[in-house]
Amino acid sequence: MHIDTVGIVGAGTMGNGIAQVCATTGLNVVMVDISDAALNKGLATIGASLDRLIKKDKLSAADKDAALARIRPSTNYDDLKGAQLVIEAATENLELKIKILRQLDGLLAPETLVATNTSSISITQLAAVTGRADRFIGMHFFNPVPMMALVEIIRGLQTSDATHDAVRELALRLGKTPITVKNSPGFVVNRILVPMINEAFFVLAEGLASPEDIDAGMKLGCNHPIGPLALADMIGLDVCLAVMNVYFAEFNDSKYRPCPLLKEMVAAGYLGRKTGRGVYTY
DSSP states (O other), rough: OOOOOEEEEEHHHHHHHHHHHHHHHHHHEEEOOOHHHHHHHHHHHHHHHHHHHHTTSOHHHHHHHHHTTTTTEEGGGGGGTOOOOOEEESSHHHHHHHHHHHHHHHHSSSTTTTEOOSSSOOOOHHHTTSSSGGGGEEEEESSTTTTTOOEEEEEEEOHHHHHHHHHHHHHTTOOOOOEEEOOOOOOOOHHHHHHHHHHHHHHHTSSSSOOHHHHHHHHHHHSSSOOOOHHHHHHOOHHHHHHHHHHHHHHOOOOGGGHHHHHHHHHHHHOOOTTSSSSSSS
């Protein structure tokens, strides 16, 4: 299937980032959200991001205008009917995603592919609520979407080879590097990353080193751009804990036991940057 129009449900951080990379690649985009205010905010974010690329001489003003002209904002799901692929990029909430996917299923043409941008929810489970399980797939973009090269392409049990191949080809057209992943909690990146963050909290709780030295050790010894504790503050300690709880429940393996210090900090409301205090104070 050749894809020239992509529908995106959600104009938030992930949705507008996906819209930007699609539009700058030359694809037509229909970006849908529940209100004009949400759409305008998403478009403003895209405009500001493109302006930064212009300042870095990575984009011309004409290219910016052309990209914005390819994005059609709408509050009407019917406007998605012309897309060959629709990417659901709503909040990471199972019930909300199921509601959106069922709504899409009722109006899109049978051959239209549907993807979900999720970092944790089962692709197999989401595919099962649609009438196009073989044409359903996961596309996990990373934040910020215009800057991050990786896309995890997650196959549900039902995903067809043709669907996988079409979405992988699209990711390559967007200038991304796709990796193919089987459906499993956390997929690949977060399956490795979040337990590493959890282990950093165990190291901190045991008093082996200060937060600064733990982060410096991983930055300088493993060439990570940011230390695991600072990264936890950026992600949100509550999010890290929620992910570990999912792993612990799904795998029934003690190696995924959340660190008691992480649980204690979340209970205290020390969630990281968004609350002004986590491992560090902001």
